Amino acid sequence: MKLTVNGTPHDVEVPPDMPLLWVLRDVLGLYGTKFGCGVAQCGACTVWRDGRPVRSCALPVQAVGEAPITTIEGIAGHPQAQAIQREWAARDVPQCGYCQSGQVMSAVALLRMNPKPTDRDIDLAMNGNICRCATYVRIRAAIHAAAEQTAMPVSSA
Amino acid sequence: MSSLPHAWFRPRVSRRALLQTSGALIIGLHLPIRVRAAEAPQGPPPPANPNAFVRIGADGTVTVLSKHIEFGQGPFTGLATLVAEELDADWSRVRCEHSPSDPKVYANLAFGNLQGTGGSSAIANSYEQMRRAGAAARAMLVTAAAKRWGVAESQITVREGVVEHAASGRRANFGELAADAAKLPVPKDPKLKDPATFRLVGKDGSVRKLDSTDKANGRAVFTIDQHAPQMLTVVVARPPRFGGKLAEVNDSAARAVPGVMEVRRLDNGVAVYAEHTWAALKGREALQLTWDESAAEKRSSDVIVAEYRATIARGSGLVAGEHGDAASALASGSIVEAEYVFPYLAHAPMEPLDGFLTWEGDVAVAKFGSQIPTIDQQALTQALGIPPEKVRVEVVFAGGSFGRRAQATSHLAAELGQVAKALAGGSLARRPVKLLWTREDDLHGGYYRPMVVHRMRGKVEGGRIVAWSSAIATQSFLKGSPFEAMIQKGVDPTSVEGASELLYDIPAFRCELHTMQSPVTTLWWRSVGHSHTGYAVETFVDELLQQAGQDPVAGRLAMMQKAPRAAGALRAVASLAQWNGPAVANGRARGVAVVESFGSFVAQIAEVSLERNGEPCVHKVWCAVDCGVAVNPDVIRAQMEGGIGYGLGHALYAQVPLVDGLPAVRNFTDYRSLRINEMPQVEVVIVPSTERPSGVGEPGVPPIAPAVGNALARLGAGRLRQLPMFGNGKA
Numbered sequence: 001m002k003l004t005v006n007g008t009p010h011d012v013e014v015p016p017d018m019p020l021l022w023v024l025r026d027v028l029g030l031y032g033t034k035f036g037c038g039v040a041q042c043g044a045c046t047v048w049r050d051g052r053p054v055r056s057c058a059l060p061v062q063a064v065g066e067a068p069i070t071t072i073e074g075i076a077g078h079p080q081a082q083a084i085q086r087e088w089a090a091r092d093v094p095q096c097g098y099c100q101s102g103q104v105m106s107a108v109a110l111l112r113m114n115p116k117p118t119d120r121d122i123d124l125a126m127n128g129n130i131c132r133c134a135t136y137v138r139i140r141a142a143i144h145a146a147a148e149q150t151a152m153p154v155s156s157a
Numbered sequence: 158m159s160s161l162p163h164a165w166f167r168p169r170v171s172r173r174a175l176l177q178t179s180g181a182l183i184i185g186l187h188l189p190i191r192v193r194a195a196e197a198p199q200g201p202p203p204p205a206n207p208n209a210f211v212r213i214g215a216d217g218t219v220t221v222l223s224k225h226i227e228f229g230q231g232p233f234t235g236l237a238t239l240v241a242e243e244l245d246a247d248w249s250r251v252r253c254e255h256s257p258s259d260p261k262v263y264a265n266l267a268f269g270n271l272q273g274t275g276g277s278s279a280i281a282n283s284y285e286q287m288r289r290a291g292a293a294a295r296a297m298l299v300t301a302a303a304k305r306w307g308v309a310e311s312q313i314t315v316r317e318g319v320v321e322h323a324a325s326g327r328r329a330n331f332g333e334l335a336a337d338a339a340k341l342p343v344p345k346d347p348k349l350k351d352p353a354t355f356r357l358v359g360k361d362g363s364v365r366k367l368d369s370t371d372k373a374n375g376r377a378v379f380t381i382d383q384h385a386p387q388m389l390t391v392v393v394a395r396p397p398r399f400g401g402k403l404a405e406v407n408d409s410a411a412r413a414v415p416g417v418m419e420v421r422r423l424d425n426g427v428a429v430y431a432e433h434t435w436a437a438l439k440g441r442e443a444l445q446l447t448w449d450e451s452a453a454e455k456r457s458s459d460v461i462v463a464e465y466r467a468t469i470a471r472g473s474g475l476v477a478g479e480h481g482d483a484a485s486a487l488a489s490g491s492i493v494e495a496e497y498v499f500p501y502l503a504h505a506p507m508e509p510l511d512g513f514l515t516w517e518g519d520v521a522v523a524k525f526g527s528q529i530p531t532i533d534q535q536a537l538t539q540a541l542g543i544p545p546e547k548v549r550v551e552v553v554f555a556g557g558s559f560g561r562r563a564q565a566t567s568h569l570a571a572e573l574g575q576v577a578k579a580l581a582g583g584s585l586a587r588r589p590v591k592l593l594w595t596r597e598d599d600l601h602g603g604y605y606r607p608m609v610v611h612r613m614r615g616k617v618e619g620g621r622i623v624a625w626s627s628a629i630a631t632q633s634f635l636k637g638s639p640f641e642a643m644i645q646k647g648v649d650p651t652s653v654e655g656a657s658e659l660l661y662d663i664p665a666f667r668c669e670l671h672t673m674q675s676p677v678t679t680l681w682w683r684s685v686g687h688s689h690t691g692y693a694v695e696t697f698v699d700e701l702l703q704q705a706g707q708d709p710v711a712g713r714l715a716m717m718q719k720a721p722r723a724a725g726a727l728r729a730v731a732s733l734a735q736w737n738g739p740a741v742a743n744g745r746a747r748g749v750a751v752v753e754s755f756g757s758f759v760a761q762i763a764e765v766s767l768e769r770n771g772e773p774c775v776h777k778v779w780c781a782v783d784c785g786v787a788v789n790p791d792v793i794r795a796q797m798e799g800g801i802g803y804g805l806g807h808a809l810y811a812q813v814p815l816v817d818g819l820p821a822v823r824n825f826t827d828y829r830s831l832r833i834n835e836m837p838q839v840e841v842v843i844v845p846s847t848e849r850p851s852g853v854g855e856p857g858v859p860p861i862a863p864a865v866g867n868a869l870a871r872l873g874a875g876r877l878r879q880l881p882m883f884g885n886g887k888a
Binding site: 014015017018019022025026027029031032033034035036037038039041042044071072073084085088089090092093094095096097098099100101104122123124126127129130131132133134135136137138139140 | 228229230231365366368369370371372373374375376377378379381382384390415416433434435436505506507508509554555556557558559593595596597791792795798799800801802803805806824825826830831832833834836838839
C-alpha cells in the first residue's frame with residue numbers, strides 16, 4: 001500500500017484495516033503522534049490528511065488513499081507551526097505533554113485555515129482534543145498570540 | 158502529582174527523614190561521556206558516580222537528575238531551579254533527566270526509604286536537598302578555581318555559570334572547571350543562600366520549563382514510544398468483573414490473526430504478543446475466554462450506595478475526629494441533614510498504562526512511567542523470578558497520572574514482569590516487550606477513586622454553626638497494601654482527610670468512618686480524600702452559613718481563628734475577585750470554597766450561570782494559593798489552572814457506574830472529559846509566604862467542585878448532593 005508521509009513516499013505491507021496511527025508508529029517509526037482512545041474522541045492522534053486534521057486512530061490506512069499525510073514531525077516548515085510551537089514553549093503550555101502533538105496539529109491547521117480565530121473558532125477547532133491536564137487556558141492564549149504573529153501580511157503561508 | 162497523603166508524610170519530612178539523610182548528600186561532577194570515551198577507546202564506562210543529583214559537563218551543561226517522575230506537575234523544572242539557584246548556573250545551560258532508581262540515594266524524603274512521587278511532595282521534600290546539592294557543587298567549582306589560579310576562595314564570585322576572580326580578571330565557565338572540581342571532596346555542609354538573594358526561586362520569568370519545547374515538537378519520549386528490534390507488542394485480556402478468575406482459554410482464533418506471534422496465560426489474564434499493536438488488539442478480540450465469577454463483584458452502583466447508606470444508618474463507625482459533644486448537641490433542635498454520594502472515578506491519564514521491558518544480558522531493564530520505582534522494581538523482581546540486582550527500572554516521561562501510576566500493588570509492573578516471564582523457554586524468550594493498555598482497559602481496569610457516601614448533620618443557633626457531625630462510608634485502598642501502616646486505629650486517613658478536622662471552629666464536632674469491602678480495586682486519585690471531603694464539607698458549611706444568614710466569605714472567616722493561612726488564602730481570593738456576596742447578577746452567581754490539602758491552602762471563587770440545556774457554564778475562576786515559598790510561580794499557576802480543569806470536569810460529568818458489577822463506561826465517549834469550550838478563565842494569585850514549600854499538584858483540585866456547587870445553589874439549582882452534577886454519562 002502506498003502512503004506519502006511528510007513528503008516521503010512509502011510502500012507499506014499492512015492489513016488494510018490497520019488504523020493510520022499504528023502504521024505511522026509501529027511501521028514507519030514516527031512516534032510523535034500519540035494513542036489516547038482509539039475511537040477518535042481525544043485527538044491525541046491528530047495528523048493532517050491533505051492539510052486537514054484527522055484522527056489517525058480511527059482512520060483505516062486503506063481510506064487514506066493518495067492524500068498526503070503530515071505528522072508533527074513534518075510541520076516545521078510552516079510559519080504557523082513555528083509560531084504555534086514558539087508560543088507553546090514561551091507560555092509553557094504543556095504539562096504531561098502527551099496530548100500536545102495532537103493539540104499542536106489542530107492549532108496549526110486552524111491558523112492555516114483561519115489566520116485570526118476568535119475564541120469561538122478556537123472552541124470549534126480544538127474541542128476534539130482532550131487535555132486531561134487541562135492546559136486549555138494556555139492553549140487558547142498561545143493560539144491567539146501565534147495568530148498575532150502569523151496574521152501579518154508578510155506571512156508566506 | 159498524586160497522592161501519598163500529607164497526613165502520613167508530614168512528620169517524616171520535618172524530623173526523621175531530613176536528619177536521616179543529612180550529610181549523605183552525594184554530588185557527582187564528572188567528565189562528559191565523549192571525553193572519557195576518548196580516553197578509553199573500548200567504550201564509555203558507566204558514569205563515575207551514578208549516585209548523582211548534578212552533573213556538569215565539559216561543555217558547561219548542567220544536568221540535574223530528578224528523583225521525581227515528570228508527568229506534568231513540573232518537578233524537572235522545580236528541582237533544577239533549586240539546584241541552579243544555589244549553583245548560580247546559567248539557566249540556558251540547565252537540563253534535567255530522570256535519575257536512576259536507587260532508594261539509597263533517591264528516596265523521597267517524605268516517604269522514608271522509598272523512591273517515589275506523590276502526595277504533592279516533590280518540591281516539599283527536595284527543597285533543601287536540591288539546594289544543598291547545588292551549593293555543594295558551587296563550592297567545589299570555587300575551590301577548583303581558587304587552586305588553579307592560586308587565589309583565595311573568598312575573592313571568587315560565581316554568576317550565571319561563570320566563575321570569576323575579578324582582581325586578576327580571570328574567568329572560567331563551569332565546564333572548564335568541572336574535571337578539577339570532580340576530584341575534590343564533597344563539602345558536607347555547604348552554605349546556602351539567604352532566600353532574600355534568590356535570583357531564580359520565586360522570580361517570575363526567571364526560568365522557563367525545561368520540557369516545554371520537546372513536548373510542543375512531539376520529541377518528548379514516553380513509555381509508548383519505547384521500541385527495540387524484535388520487540389513484541391502485547392495486550393492482555395483481564396477479568397471483565399472485579400474478582401473474576403480466568404477459567405478456560407481457547408486461543409486458536411487469536412493465534413490465527415496475522416501478526417500474532419504468541420498467546421500466553423498469565424496469573425489472571427491472557428497476553429497476546431504481536432508484531433504490532435493492531436495485530437495484538439485483533440488477536441485479543443479473537444480470544445475465547447471463560448471466567449469464574451463466583452467471587453466477583455456483581456452489584457450495581459445503586460445497590461452499593463444503598464449498602465453504604467444502610468451501614469451509616471446503623472451507626473457505630475470508627476471515630477476519625479471528635480471534640481465537644483456532637484451527639485448531645487444534635488439530639489434536639491433544628492438539624493440540617495444532607496447525604497452526599499460520590500461515584501467511582503477513573504484517573505484516565507492521556508497515556509494509558511504501558512510498560513517496556515528489554516534484556517541487557519541477564520539484566521531485565523524496564524522503562525516506563527514508574528511513579529514508585531522502588532516497589533515497582535520489587536514487583537518486577539518477583540514476577541520475573543530473578544535476583545533483584547538483575548532488575549533495573551528506568552523512569553521515563555509519563556502522559557499524566559493523577560495517582561494512577563502510584564500503585565500500592567505495583568500491578569502494572571507485576572503484569573509487565575509476567576508478560577516477559579511468560580515467554581521464557583519458548584522461541585520468543587527474551588524478546589523485548591511493550592505492554593499497552595487501551596483506553597477501555599484503563600476505564601474498566603479499576604483502581605478507581607472509591608465510591609463514597611457522606612452523611613452530614615449540622616445545627617445553627619444564634620447565627621452560627623454550633624454542631625457538626627459526619628459519617629463516611631467508603632473503601633480503603635491502603636488496607637492490605639504496603640502502605641497499611643498509615644491506617645491508625647482502623648481509620649484509613651485517606652478516607653477522612655479534610656473531614657476529620659475542619660478549618661472551622663465548631664464547638665461540637667464528630668466524624669466517623671465505615672470502611673466498606675468490595676473486590677473493586679481503588680486507589681488515590683488526584684487530591685485523594687479531599688476529592689470528596691472537600692465537596693461535602695465546603696458545600697455543607699455553605700448551606701449552614703446560608704441558613705445562619707451569613708455571607709459565605711465573612712461567615713467562614715469568622716470561624717477560622719485557628720486556620721490563619723487558609724483564612725489568608727480566602728481573603729486573597731475574595732480580594733482578587735472583588736467579592737461582594739453570592740447574589741445572582743446578570744444570570745450569574747458566585748460560589749466560594751477553601752480547602753487545605755497536602756500542606757497547601759487553596760481558595761477559589763467560581764462565577765457560574767445555568768445554560769438553556771440545563772448544564773452549568775463556569776465562566777471564570779479566581780484562585781488564591783498559599784504553598785509556602787513559591788519556587789516556580791508560573792508552574793504553580795499552571796497547576797492551579799490544571800487542577801481546576803481536572804476537578805471541574807469530573808464534578809460536572811464523570812463517573813464509572815457499575816451495572817451488575819461491570820463498569821458501564823467504555824471510552825471518552827461516555828467517560829466525559831472537560832474540553833476546551835468548557836474551561837473557565839482562571840486568574841491565580843500566589844499568597845506571599847516564607848513557610849516551607851508545600852505541594853501544588855493536587856491542592857488546586859478540591860475547592861472547584863464545591864465552589865461551583867455553591868454558586869449553583871444560589872442560581873436555584875438546589876444543593877447538589879450527588880456527583881457528577883450533570884452526569885448523564887454522555888459526552
